[in-house]
Amino acid sequence: MxxxxxxxxxxxxxxxxxxxxxxxxxxxxxxxxxxxxxxxxxxxxxxxxxxxxxxxxxxxxxxxxxxxxxxxxxxxxxxxxxxxxxxxxxxxxxxxxxxxxxxxxxxxxxxxxxxxxxxxxxxxxxxxxxAGLPTAAGLATTTPGSLTPRPRNGYWVGKDDLVSWSEGAVAATVVCALSPETFRGEVPSRYARRGHIPGSANVPARGLTGPDGRYLPAGELRAATADLGEGPVWIYCGGGISAASLALVLTLLGRDEVAIYDGSLEEWAADPALPLAVGAPR
Missing domain, CATH: 3.40.250.10 (Rhodanese-like domain)
Incomplete structure (x- = not known):
C-alpha cells in the first residue's frame, strides 16, 4: 500500500x-x-x-x-x-x-x-x-458501513503530559505548528492568551506545502524538520489541526514516535496557571 x-x-x-x-x-x-x-x-x-x-x-x-x-x-x-x-x-x-x-x-x-x-x-x-478530472455538485447518498474501532496507542498527549515535560520529568521534542507570527505572539490569536509553550520549537504547517497546496519534496521536508532531533515529537497548534499536517509530514519521513496535543493552545492558554512565552525561542 x-x-x-x-x-x-x-x-x-x-x-x-x-x-x-x-x-x-x-x-x-x-x-x-x-x-x-x-x-x-x-x-x-x-x-x-x-x-x-x-x-x-x-x-x-x-x-x-x-x-x-x-x-x-x-x-x-x-x-x-x-x-x-x-x-x-x-x-x-x-x-x-x-x-x-x-x-x-x-x-x-x-x-x-x-x-x-x-x-x-x-x-x-x-x-x-x-489534473483535468471531473467534479460534481449537489448532495450524495451514502450506504452506511459498520466500523469496528481499533484505537492505537501513542497518537495523543494531554495537558498533564506537557506539564510533566515542562518540569523535566519527560523527554520529548515539543513543537508548535502555527505560523511564526502567532508563535511569537505578534498577531491576534483565537485563544485566551498569545504566545507559545515555553521551550517548544516552531515548524509552521503552512510552510510544508507549496503555492499549489501540495506537500514539498521529501528533501525540503527533511530540511524543515531537521532540528527536531531524535526520539518522541509532540506537536501542538491551536486545536490539533495544523499539528496533524506536521504529523503527516513526519510520518511520511519515517518518524514513528509522533503524538498530537489535542487541546493545544485553546486548552493551555485558558489556564492562567500555565506559562506562555512571546517572542522568538531562546
Missing amino acids: TGPLVDPAWLAERDGLVVLDATVVLPAPRHDGDHRSSSGRDGWAREHIPGSVHADLLHDLSDPGSPWHFARPAPDVLAERLGGLGVADGTTVVAYDTAGGLWAARLWWLLRWIGVDAHVLDGGLRAWRD
Whole structure:
C-alpha cells in the first residue's frame, strides 16, 4: 500500500474507496479570542470529487461535550459517525479538502488512530481539477458501513503530559505548528492568551506545502524538520489541526514516535496557571 499521500491519478484509477471532503471554514482571527468557524458542507455541495461525501470535523467528528473546538470523540463514537459516512471494516479512505491539506490531515490522523487505512489527496480538490478530472455538485447518498474501532496507542498527549515535560520529568521534542507570527505572539490569536509553550520549537504547517497546496519534496521536508532531533515529537497548534499536517509530514519521513496535543493552545492558554512565552525561542 502507498504512503500517506496519494495523487489524483492514483485516486481516479481505483474503485471501492470512500472519499471524504474534510473542509472546515476557519477565518483568520480579527482580535484575540475570535474563534469563528463554520462547516465546509455548502462548499462541498457546490463542487466536489464525484462520489465523495462531506465529513464534518466541526460537529459530527468532534466531541460536543468538550470545551475545546475539534476535540476528538471517543473511538466508538468516532467509528459510529464514520460508519454513517460509508466507512466500514476493511475500507480504504482518501481524505481531501479545499484549504491546503490541514483538514484532510486531521481526518487522516483520526482515521489512522482507530485503525482505518487512510490517505490524503495531495493538493486536494485543486490538484484534482488541475489534473483535468471531473467534479460534481449537489448532495450524495451514502450506504452506511459498520466500523469496528481499533484505537492505537501513542497518537495523543494531554495537558498533564506537557506539564510533566515542562518540569523535566519527560523527554520529548515539543513543537508548535502555527505560523511564526502567532508563535511569537505578534498577531491576534483565537485563544485566551498569545504566545507559545515555553521551550517548544516552531515548524509552521503552512510552510510544508507549496503555492499549489501540495506537500514539498521529501528533501525540503527533511530540511524543515531537521532540528527536531531524535526520539518522541509532540506537536501542538491551536486545536490539533495544523499539528496533524506536521504529523503527516513526519510520518511520511519515517518518524514513528509522533503524538498530537489535542487541546493545544485553546486548552493551555485558558489556564492562567500555565506559562506562555512571546517572542522568538531562546
